[in-house]
Amino acid sequence: MKYKLGDFVRFVDERREGYVTRIFDETMIGVTGDDDFEIPVLASKVTTVHGHQSAGQAGSGKSGSVVIPAAEFVSKGIWLGVVSDAKAASVVHFHLVNDTSYQLLATLKTEKQQFKGEYIGIIAPKSSAVIYSAQLADIQLWPKFNLQVLYYTAQDMAPEAPLIFSEKFKAKDFSGAKKNVPVINQQGWLMRIDEPEIVLDAQKLKESFFKPAAEKQQVVDKPTSEVDLHIEKLRDDYQFIGSAEIQRIQLDHFKKALDAAIVHQLPEITFIHGAGNGILRHELHKQLGKHPKVQTFLDARKEKFGYGATKVLLK
Structure with missing residues (x-):
């Protein structure tokens, strides 16, 4: 092909x-x-079409042999950045991002009943390469990734152990918000594949066990006066979630926002739930009707939301 x-x-x-x-x-x-x-x-x-290059094909760095002072040599920082194609949004490109001072020799083989070689190449320091592309909607059909990386530098540095990354991606891996991908400076889902070693501070760990209960309480952020419960506002991976799970996520967000409004003693809060089939609106009204801190609730600003929002007056 x-x-x-x-x-x-x-x-x-x-x-x-x-x-x-x-x-x-x-x-x-x-x-x-x-x-x-x-x-x-x-x-x-x-x-x-000759002369045309997609976002996924564009290179982002050149190999070089510049000597880097030992104090400035970066040994960690290898990422997978999954970025939507600039023109074909249904397609995503997997960028292997080298934010280190090493040259990387990388190979990718996919596994789905049989193994298939997808990529081999040298990635210069502070550069990236597209190693795989796929349809985001077909995530359940994606093969397993088997990525291997060797580190190289001509400088007087102790050799790093080869990096092996093996993963079968799931929809939940793309549930978080998009972030800026290093080196290529584009928005995408970002996964660190050379996680730095975790160093535990025994003293701080010991102190945490003996903190008073008041110090351990989490700070509750003050909610906005209008809380949008549309699933596309709550999750980036909503297209992969079933209707029952969507409603659970919306209700959890509703409960947390209502509790936060009560903690901060807000006089009122509005939930934008949409008209739709009325199931979410009915469930919200059922819970509000038996909540001890709710004074009353009513349809909010019908000229703006129709029957798609509920204003809650708190005691």
Whole structure:
């Protein structure tokens, strides 16, 4: 297969172009155009648009042999940054980010009934390389990653042990908020694969066991006056979550925000739950109706939210 996810291609027999967003097999691919509609097409019926480079293919550093003072030599900082393609948002690229002062020799083999070589290359210090691309919606079909890394420097440094990373990714691995990926400076999901050794301070650990209960209490943040319970506002991975789990997450967020409002003695708080099928609204009203700290509740600003928000007056 000469095409990769994120490649920009043009149809041979018709005036249409777009990005490769799916690879079915060696002969068939899926191409998504400006209308966001994916079209299955034979790989032989499209051609690469020369001079065009997708976000996932762009290089980000050159190899070099600059001598770094020992005090400034960085030995830790290898990440996997999973970044959406700038043009084909349904496609994500796995960037192996080298934020160290070493050159890295990296290999990636995927495992799914059989092993497949995906990437081999040298990644210069403070640079990155795209080692794999995939459809985010097909995460349950992704193979297991087997990544191996060797460290190299010509300088007088003790050799690092080879790094071996083996992982079968799940939807929960992408449930957190996106962060800035080092070196490439793009937003994405970030995973550290050379975790630094944890050094325990025995004295501090001992002191923590004997802290008074008052010191151990967690600080409750003051909530905003309007709390949006739409799942896309609460989780980045909402497209992978079932309806029952979505409702559980929304109700947990509702309870925490209501408790925080009571702790901070707010006179009122508004929950934006949407109209939808009314299930979440009904559940909120049921819990509010029996809460001892709730004075009353009513539909909030119908001209703005319709029946999609509830204002809660607290005692």
